[in-house]
């Protein structure tokens with residue numbers, strides 16, 4: 001019997017799943033997904049309430065709440081307050097995804113920084129971990145996390161694409177490292193090299209669905225049921241048994257998000 005898996009990062013509220021959402025969840029369960037961490041961030045301030053609603057509808061779904069760095073320009077005081085009001089919900093296990101994305105620069109960098117700082121403060125107030133999105137802003141992200149005391153709550157660097165030095169610095173700040181389907185891509189040799197430096201007890205896995213489908217589904221809409229492919233690929237990259245990788249990453253996600261507090 002395979003160890004169950006936890007999809008530590010999926011966007012179940014996105015319209016990509018639409019009417020198929022229930023079937024997507026069922027296919028995930030059939031492939032061994034024990035928990036779906038749905039990210040309430042990515043559609044302005046609109047993802048957070050939808051993610052929380054999904055977490056209340058399904059016993060195996062929990063939510064996070066935040067405002068994506070792409071949407072930092074939309075993070076008015078009112079929008080922030082609406083997300084903040086949900087952070088205390090018992091089905092909310094983390095604050096995020098929040099962070100810096102200087103690759104796409106869809107919001108001004110100053111706005112991204114200000115929003116990130118605000119959400120780190122919120123995470124500390126509600127004592128919940130952070131889910132961090134970082135792209136093309138490694139030093140800036142680490143600086144904000146350090147300056148704002150993110151270490152008090154720790155969290156996850158999601159969809160990790162940085163190098164070993166960044167992983168080390170993030171782990172020192174109390175962050176676990178989460179790998180997505182990108183580790184299965186042919187050109188991800190640098191990422192696989194970085195993954196080898198992350199201890200198994202600091203590693204999570206995720207789909208980031210509907211994005212980033214792992215091989216052999218690359219280019220298609222991703223969904224939680226594909227997580228097993230990423231687990232298998234990562235295990236062979238690291239030279240560990242697939243069963244060990246599944247069990248350890250599941251254990252880590254349970255610990256990181258406090259999932260054992262929920263009766264199932």
Ligand SMILES: [Zn+2]
Pocket residue numbers: 097133134158159
């Ligand atoms: Zn992200």
Ligand SMILES: [Zn+2]
Pocket residue numbers: 009011039097208
């Ligand atoms: Zn995401």
